[in-house]
Amino acid sequence: MTDLQPTRRHLDANHWPGLDVVPTGPRARVSARIARTLFRGAVHRLPVTVHVGDATYGRGGPVAVVHRPEEFFARLGRDQLIGFGEAYLTGAWDAEDLGGFLSVLAAEMPRLVPEPLQKLRGLVVRKPPAEQVSSPENSQQNIAHHYDLSNELFQLFLDRTLSYSSALFEGDEPLEEAQVRKIERLLDQARVGAGTRLLEIGSGWGELAIRAARRGATVTTLTLSVEQKALADERIAAAGLSDRISVELRDYRHAQGEYDAVVSVEMVEAVGWQYWTTYFQTIDRVLAPGGRVAIQAITMPHDRMLATRNTYTWINKYIFPGGFLPSVRVIDEITRQHTTLRMDAPFAMGASYARTLQRWDQAFLAASDRVLTLGFDETFLRMWHFYLEYSLAGFASGYLDVHQLTFERAA
Structure with missing residues (x-):
């Protein structure tokens, strides 16, 4: 190291x-x-x-x-x-x-x-700069700032599923096993199976789409990351599932078609509070009658969300431009007031995120020499280490949480 x-x-x-x-x-x-x-x-x-x-x-x-x-x-x-x-x-x-x-x-x-x-x-x-608000004009640049850094960088510290979101641990099992559990639970909550037309908002590197397609679903998955799309397409082709999965470089606001299920993993945080209503209205618009929605979201307490939503943070400046964390309460309020979606009982898993981040940081530090060979410098190493440990602290302390949220149409 x-x-x-x-x-x-x-x-x-x-x-x-x-x-x-x-x-x-x-x-x-x-x-x-x-x-x-x-x-x-x-x-x-x-x-x-x-x-x-x-x-x-x-x-x-x-x-x-x-x-x-x-x-x-x-x-x-x-x-x-x-x-x-x-x-x-x-x-x-x-x-x-x-x-x-x-x-x-x-x-x-x-x-x-x-x-x-x-x-x-x-x-x-300081207030967030206008050019970082996650509008249709700014969103791709915000996403590229982080997700287009280098596929090779992320491969150095993620597990083989390339899942860049909280795993779901039951014990001290390998990270990959816990990541698969997280994905399969979301697909179960959305009732994804043979014949399901699935929309995924936020492709990652394709693991959820691959697992959904293996269940017999037809998947459309949206991303704004050019780098993620390239590797996701490659992984999907290697799995022999290109005929069942379409990776589209498209803003969620421009989603088209009708779907039996919508799944989105830690994407709502990048939307920005100004567009949360638009995000959920878009899901409502494309969801077929009887459809189900499963979302994994990093959350914060409602009072802290209200107090900090106009604050420019270190995370905004260096890691996620335009990002902001919702509360479970505000998601429930928005969906009740502006959509036909109704949220089931939330499933909290913040302790799993602390453990996930610990595994990521250990792997990142162990690979720091290889990170330097990719062209990153020592300040980047300190920045990424601080980011991972800063995030870990939020979950370990209970200041932050992560939830799997399931929605269905109002009766």
Whole structure:
């Protein structure tokens, strides 16, 4: 495994614009002082250990070391959680058990900032840039930012099914087995079998479509990723199922035809809250009488969803432009108010996502030298590791969850 501790001199400003510049000036100094005070107050009562120069904060627990305090607080003061993540990318701070440290912070996320100051949130946090809103004009660029990075990159840390979503674990079984269980449960919920006309929104690399076709279904699967489509077509052909599966480079809003079942795995998160109604109305439009819908969705608590939906996050900037997580409640409200779809009892599986992410990160770190040979740099390694552990922390702490949601027509 390669060393994941770059300094600022390793940063290529062409690949990481602005990341090599530390905030300076009077305003930066003031915001840094405020950030230092708030950080110290928040961490002081948490079960963590944070070393900042000669000082140590926290009640004991996962250890973080702030190597360059001036940079750390300058970034945190100017850009809040985005700056916190960027300070990790530059090596201004580190943690040996990154996921454990972040899990403690995630569990306390609604309370890290004193409640009176939370009312000023709208004046401080940045709003998502207009060019990242997942409109018909922007969606393909948003998807390409992440999913068109490199098929080879994803193959390095995913299992053989190339499933890039939460598996469903029952014990300590191999990741591939848990991924197959997840897929088969979704297909069962949608009652996919011989003769089913299935629409999949979000193709991934084709595994769900292949398994549905093996049940005797005819599958139309939609993607906006050129790279995913190329490899999905290749895998489908190798399985001898090209006559039963059509992979279309098409926005979900332009779905055509009538289907007995619609399945979508962790796609609604990329839609953006502005288009959730459109997403479900599209599914409603193409679903045949008596049809079923099965969706796997990463979710967050309803109150946090409402509080953060206009917030530009580190994940938006570096990983998923335009993405935002719904709550189960808002999905239920939208489908009841704007469609004929009615949701069955949700099936929660957040603990499985924490385990899935742990497996992915272990595989990614083990393959870090090979990631470098693909043309990615050390800052990318730190970014991807932070992304996987940051996500793991959300599920391990219970701040995030993932649900399989089943819908049928209102009676």
